[in-house]
Amino acid sequence: MSKPLPCPKRCNVLLIGGGGREHALAWKLKQSPRLGRLWLTDPSNAGLARLGQPCPHKYDKKDTFRLARWCDKNDINLIVIGPEAPLAEGAADALADQRRLVFGPSRVAAQIEADKSFAKQLMRQAAIPTAEGRVFDHADSARQYIEAHDEPCVVKASGLAAGKGAIVCDTQAEALDALDRIMVKREFGEAGDEMIIEEKLVGQEVSVLALVDGRTIWLLDPAQDHKQVGEGDTGPNTGGMGAYCPTPVLDAETLETVQREVFVPTVDALRREGIEFRGVLYAGLMLTPGGPKVLEFNCRFGDPECQPLMARLQGDLVEILWSTAAGTLRDVEIDFDPRVACCVVLCSGGYPGSYEKGKLITGIEDAEALSDDKGLVIVHHAGTTINHNGELVTHGGRVLGVTALAGDLQSARDLANRACEKIHFEGAFYRHDIGDRVLVRCKA
Ligand code: AMP
Ligand code: GLY
Secondary structure, eight states, X not given: OOOOOOOOSSEEEEEEOOSHHHHHHHHHHTTOTTEEEEEESOTTSHHHHTTSXXXXXXXXXXXHHHHXXXXXXXXXXXXXXXXXXXXXTTHHHHHOBTTBEEESOOHHXXXXXXXXXXXXXXXXXXXXXXXXXEEESOHHHHHHHHHHOOSOEEEXXXXXXXXXXXXXXXXXXXXXXXXXXXXXXXXXXXXXXXXXEEEOOOSEEEEEEEEEESXXXXXXXXXXEOOEEETTTEEEEXXXXXXXESOTTSOHHHHHHHIIIIIHHHHHHHHHTTOOOEEEEEEEEEEETTEEEEEEEESSOOTTTHHXXXXXXXXXXXXXXXXXXXXXXXXXXXXXXXXXXXXXXXXXXXXXXXXXXXXXXXXXXXXXXXXXXXXXXXXXXXXXXXXXXXXXXXXXXXXXXXXXXXXXXXXXXXXXXHHHHHXXXXXXXXXXTTTHHHHHHHHO
């Protein structure tokens, strides 16, 4: 076996992706004494653009050769891939080279997120606790199954569907409608070639993310996000309206169970298939009365979970990501700020439905100026850009992630909300109740 590449003292990094998660990663990478040049494939995000230089090529699965050649010429040592889509398309395989490493799993390893039926089969073989479910590749057999079962269920497109492919159904009629949308109307395109019907689990949802270098698994502090758009967890699902880390709903003992019963057997089962997972393995778990069960795996950092994680992470992110990609994760120290981080997402009016772009954004400096010796406010950009007049404007549904770091969740949430009040753009809205699942429970 060849010796792992040591992390260079000056590491030139190319970051693929342009959302809030990538701004948070770039923000933390910039704090590393090892960072040489930081290049960006998606510099239209105004927050990201301030931190790096634009790479002349976007990631394009049909033309990875050009990007790889550009990396050669510009001495790129490490490529960090943020989103799942390029990973599922094989970006890590296409861009890795003897001279540079890629942070993010190979195409086959990314199937754990991109192909839910693959993930389900893997979990079944390795006896990993998950919802009981069945995979279907024909609408007729799925319909017969639904007609024969009258319990609440979740109907899921097997492929990538931008977080919208899981439909929670309380009645048979809803399940038949979900089947129709996925397999007949093909709302999610090819992602609906196969479909999963699984039992509906109840409990608190937790995001446990781990860095995995093929063998070593390093669990990060658990986080929780709020997917639904409305206060009190109501209304349609979004990419995520806010997240906090750590969460007390998963105690140290349960986290150890998750390590033993979920992460270790998953990484082992992948290895038995000849697949070495290197990158972030993210388990979306439901804490059921029968113990934690896996809802889904992702092969990348969560968005917005990444924002509070990066706000708390201590240590050198270049070295941490490098060691994960090099297979030397054992040798690095990863620590977290003991304070709690809470991220509240400011959105465009109308999101997750249609919304207008180009609204002038003001007040970010005032929001960050709320930082003091007890609390810190960090504003990460998700959907922003600079317009023709050089002004900062909205450019997406999720516009900004306002993260506050404070002594406890209540203080962090209050500070993030106060910071959000300082920021203005037409139609802006956010959820004021991020963390209530924990805060209300503690008060009860
Ligand atoms: P997924 O794309 O599989 O993560 O599902 C998206 C969301 O649907 C999850 O975050 C849960 O809120 C919900 N969900 C997925 N599977 C289940 C399940 N078996 N029981 C209850 N809720 C689920
Ligand atoms: N916050 C959920 C996700 O990133 O999938």
